[in-house]
Amino acid sequence: xxxxxxxxxxxxxxxxxxxxxxxxxxxxxxxxxxxxxxxxxxxxxxxxxxxxxxxxxxxxxxxxxxxxxxxxxxxxxxxxxxxxxxxxxxxxxxxxxxxxxxxxxxxxxxxxxxxxxxxxxxxxxxxxxxxxxxxxxxxxxxx
Amino acid sequence: xxxxxxxxxxxxxxxxxxxxxxxxxxxxxxxxxxxxxxxxxxxxxxxxxxxxxxxxxxxxxxxxxxxxxxxxxxxxxxxxxxxxxxxxxxxxxxxxxxxxxxxxxxxxxxxxxxxxxxxxxxxxxxxxxxxxxxxxxxxxxxxxxxxxxxxxxxxxxxxxxxxxxxxxxxxxxxxxxxxxxxxxxxxxxxxxxxxxxxxxxxxxxxxxxxxxxxxxxxxxxxxxxxxxxxxxxxxxxxxxxxxxxxxxxxxxxxxxxxxxxxxxxxxxxxxxxxxxxxxxxxxxxxxxxxxxxxxxxxxxxxxxxxxxxxxxxxxxxxxxxxxxxxxxxxxxxxxxxxxxxxxxxxxxxxxxxxxxxxxxxxxxxx
Numbered sequence: 001x002x003x004x005x006x007x008x009x010x011x012x013x014x015x016x017x018x019x020x021x022x023x024x025x026x027x028x029x030x031x032x033x034x035x036x037x038x039x040x041x042x043x044x045x046x047x048x049x050x051x052x053x054x055x056x057x058x059x060x061x062x063x064x065x066x067x068x069x070x071x072x073x074x075x076x077x078x079x080x081x082x083x084x085x086x087x088x089x090x091x092x093x094x095x096x097x098x099x100x101x102x103x104x105x106x107x108x109x110x111x112x113x114x115x116x117x118x119x120x121x122x123x124x125x126x127x128x129x130x131x132x133x134x135x136x137x138x139x140x141x142x143x
Numbered sequence: 144x145x146x147x148x149x150x151x152x153x154x155x156x157x158x159x160x161x162x163x164x165x166x167x168x169x170x171x172x173x174x175x176x177x178x179x180x181x182x183x184x185x186x187x188x189x190x191x192x193x194x195x196x197x198x199x200x201x202x203x204x205x206x207x208x209x210x211x212x213x214x215x216x217x218x219x220x221x222x223x224x225x226x227x228x229x230x231x232x233x234x235x236x237x238x239x240x241x242x243x244x245x246x247x248x249x250x251x252x253x254x255x256x257x258x259x260x261x262x263x264x265x266x267x268x269x270x271x272x273x274x275x276x277x278x279x280x281x282x283x284x285x286x287x288x289x290x291x292x293x294x295x296x297x298x299x300x301x302x303x304x305x306x307x308x309x310x311x312x313x314x315x316x317x318x319x320x321x322x323x324x325x326x327x328x329x330x331x332x333x334x335x336x337x338x339x340x341x342x343x344x345x346x347x348x349x350x351x352x353x354x355x356x357x358x359x360x361x362x363x364x365x366x367x368x369x370x371x372x373x374x375x376x377x378x379x380x381x382x383x384x385x386x387x388x389x390x391x392x393x394x395x396x397x398x399x400x401x402x403x404x405x406x407x408x409x410x411x412x413x414x415x416x417x418x419x420x421x422x423x424x425x426x427x428x429x430x431x432x433x434x435x436x437x438x439x440x441x442x443x444x445x446x447x448x449x450x451x452x453x454x455x456x457x458x459x460x461x462x463x464x465x466x467x468x469x470x471x472x473x474x475x476x477x478x479x480x481x482x483x484x485x486x487x488x489x490x491x492x493x494x495x496x497x498x499x500x501x502x503x504x505x506x507x508x509x
């Protein structure tokens with residue numbers, strides 16, 4: 001059991017993601033980027049290197065500059081997404097990263113640097129990122 | 144199995160005559176063995192393995208602004224003099240380069256997928272007839288886009304100098320991506336009791352196929368007009384996917400297209416940075432592309448098919464479905480303007496066709 005959001009929670013998901021070959025197969029594979037996560041007023045950084053998510057750390061808002069892109073939602077929306085994942089075993093319907101990005105007026109993925117090359121990593125690695133968050137289905141999450 | 148009789152028949156042929164035995168075999172000179180432009184290179188694999196980009200060390204990493212050698216001589220090798228030139232027309236780096244090409248090549252290889260086995264085709268289930276027909280129509284048009292992509296990309300590939308092999312190799316993966324896209328959508332159209340529908344109007348396709356002025360201009364149409372729109376459309380299809388089959392196809396194709404878009408946008412950026420005078424031809428190509436796209440959008444077939452998918456059937460197509468269709472166009476415009484801003488191309492909403500302008504378009508019933 002782990003509380004979202006926290007480094008412990010991200011570490012638990014990392015462990016699931018890093019050790020499940022099914023999350024690295026067709027259409028997924030190696031992934032190299034630094035992903036920021038904003039949950040309300042809390043900020044995290046996820047480092048993806050090759051086939052693993054090598055580190056998760058809590059950071060200040062200023063560190064979002066170092067991220068290729070960051071995913072931002074209010075706490076209640078993150079909670080709704082994770083509850084959907086736990087209920088179905090993976091994100092469905094309106095709770096996939098793709099749909100959340102399309103449905104939200106301000107999008108889900110953004111950056112502080114407006115570098116399109118780095119922002120587009122969200123689309124190039126979309127399935128890997130979805131697999132990562134789908135890993136939360138195997139974790140008891142508290143909020 | 145060879146018999147003793149066969150052996151008797153073969154043996155005389157292998158027996159050398161006296162003259163043949165006396166043919167002088169010259170001592171090997173081995174003078175080619177010291178002819179290297181740089182020897183002793185030892186590239187070490189990193190976390191991502193031994194990547195194409197990591198091989199760019201020493202003189203092997205020298206990528207000149209111009210590659211006048213019109214042969215198939217690999218970069219870094221010693222060329223043979225007197226080779227007849229091949230049909231290489233793109234010899235300037237500015238006309239094809241994107242700094243990310245080697246990384247994109249590795250990414251395409253690493254993140255490959257196979258529609259035949261990586262999609263769980265058993266997860267398909269019958270859909271209402273109107274929805275199935277609409278999906279099959281959209282699949283038909285996406286198949287056609289994919290065919291055009293292959294034809295356009297391959298028609299330019301052989302004209303590119305071998306000094307820029309990173310780009311040539313990456314483009315080879317985009318051709319494969321496009322054929323896989325064709326394969327996946329054709330399979331989706333034929334797997335659930337439907338079939339292929341109407342060929343689309345294809346004004347944009349004609350523009351791409353007939354683009355002969357330059358690769359950069361072709362990339363402009365391929366990326367900012369056709370590619371970006373297709374990616375946004377497939378992202379919306381993902382949102383309205385009916386089953387795991389469609390979801391898997393759409394998700395994988397979105398990633399495949401994202402690589403092509405990244406190459407295209409980064410190439411245009413590189414071209415504009417090193418040859419600012421290209422801005423005029425890029426801008427003009429985009430303007431023509433928008434006119435062609437506008438004509439394509441006048442054709443009701445794709446619009447109605449998408450509206451049926453987004454509206455969950457014919458009854459929902461007129462309102463909810465068309466509303467989502469226009470929302471999809473707005474998303475495309477947003478992505479297009481964002482890319483143009485990144486490229487510092489002076490494109491504004493007012494310059495786009497009225498159907499793409501949220502405040503200017505006339506909705507059915509207005």
